[in-house]
Amino acid sequence: MITIVLICSILGGSDLDWPFFIRGDADRNLKVNISDAVLILGHLMGEGEIPCLNAADVNDDNRVNITDPIYLLNYLFMSGRPPKMPFPGAGMDPTDDEGMGQCYEYGAGE
Ligand SMILES: [Ca+2]
Ligand SMILES: [Ca+2]
Numbered sequence: 001m002i003t004i005v006l007i008c009s010i011l012g013g014s015d016l017d018w019p020f021f022i023r024g025d026a027d028r029n030l031k032v033n034i035s036d037a038v039l040i041l042g043h044l045m046g047e048g049e050i051p052c053l054n055a056a057d058v059n060d061d062n063r064v065n066i067t068d069p070i071y072l073l074n075y076l077f078m079s080g081r082p083p084k085m086p087f088p089g090a091g092m093d094p095t096d097d098e099g100m101g102q103c104y105e106y107g108a109g110e
């Protein structure tokens, strides 16, 4: 977990010490769309890095697996339930993030 936090911190390039992210926005472009689902699917197949694993945990069960892109696709195309908080605005994970790491603020350094 410390490693993930460090990576997120480096990617974020921010001095702020609280974590902001939008659930589902795995590529951190501040939009939740099909490209995020594709990124998560690629990650699950061993390709592609996810800058914010917690954001990829769309259903907030502290695991990133096949159910997450499916949940996201359901929301985007099948009028399914939206991702768990924080969504649609950036925020902190309201639940335990054991093993996920947090993600640092958007924008800085990008
Ligand atoms: Ca995105
Ligand atoms: Ca999940």
Ligand SMILES: [Ca+2]
Pocket: 060, 061, 062, 093, 094, 095, 096, 097
């Ligand atoms: Ca969580």
